[in-house]
Amino acid sequence: MTAEMLDAVPDLLAQRIAALREYKGSLLLTHGPAEAPEGVLLALRRPTGALFRVVAFQVQPGPRRQAVAASLAEQLLAAARREEVFLLRAAAADAALLDADLLPLLGLPPLALPYTETWLGNVSASPRQHVPLYRQTTRFTCGPASLLMSFGVLGQPCSERREEIALWREASSIAGLTGPGGCDPFGLALAAQARGYAPRVLTSTSRAMLLERVDTDEKRELIEFVQTDFRLRTEEARIPIEQRDFTVAELAAPVAAGGVALLLIDQFLTHGRHTPHWIVLHHHQDDWFLVNDPWTEPGRMEGPADAEHLPIRTATLEDMAWFGEPAYRAAVILPIQPG
CATH class of the missing domain: 3.40.630.30 (Gcn5-related N-acetyltransferase (GNAT))
Incomplete structure (x- = not known):
């Protein structure tokens, strides 16, 4: 124009x-x-x-x-x-x-x-459970915000920032590139189990994650230490861990059964920057999922209409759900009933 x-x-x-x-x-x-x-x-x-x-x-x-x-x-x-x-x-x-x-x-x-x-067209969503959007209040609490939305689906609604930050303190990898760090799947799974849920972790790697987000050896060593401890505690808590190159399509079954899946993605395809980010998959139909994204882009003036019950094709999510070099992926599955 x-x-x-x-x-x-x-x-x-x-x-x-x-x-x-x-x-x-x-x-x-x-x-x-x-x-x-x-x-x-x-x-x-x-x-x-x-x-x-x-x-x-x-x-x-x-x-x-x-x-x-x-x-x-x-x-x-x-x-x-x-x-x-x-x-x-x-x-x-x-x-x-x-x-x-x-x-x-x-x-x-x-x-x-x-x-x-x-x-539009011949597409219509079958009856779906309501998943209220909870927008993260910091740049590093996408994982806790995604857990809060998942708890809302599974019968324990909560939308308080106090709980968001409490979850982050439990699950955080501590350090990030420019400030506090995000959360790995093991920390999130432990936090979910502590609240009565029965999580399952899928990961394609045995290495520490999110190391791309730090710029010093000291931070890298700290993240590796924290995540090693999280993984050990996850194993001790008998939370199932599957280490393999899983596909996003595999998440359709637990989601279709009424559960939810937290999926780690790279924000590059969505917002043009390489950043690890957690989203919630809560409905599957045909070749697409409905997703709740806790991040709304300020410059795009995004709101719930852009990030709540957002349809994304499975093939697109397959491309989004890789991060790092060499690339890895991770997900936390929460079944419909608490453990």
């Missing part, structure tokens, strides 16, 4: 377009001349997700309004088919940028908190 067009649209819409247009996955559709666009539709998609969030949909009043809106709606639906996106959402937080009377052209029901949605 040109500066001329930004000057021609309302200030709030211009600000949102300027903030999001450079992000991979943003889609800006316009109708009419640059100096006086008749309509604008802005959608945002995480590159790894099969979901478009409609951020803005506005059309100037007049006799051509419905035709212009219908054209923009069809362009978005065509883009969804082309990019194999099968879920649309509109967030109540974006209400000021959405002409409510135009949402039905996309098949979207009236806005509701936190968002409204519609499934």
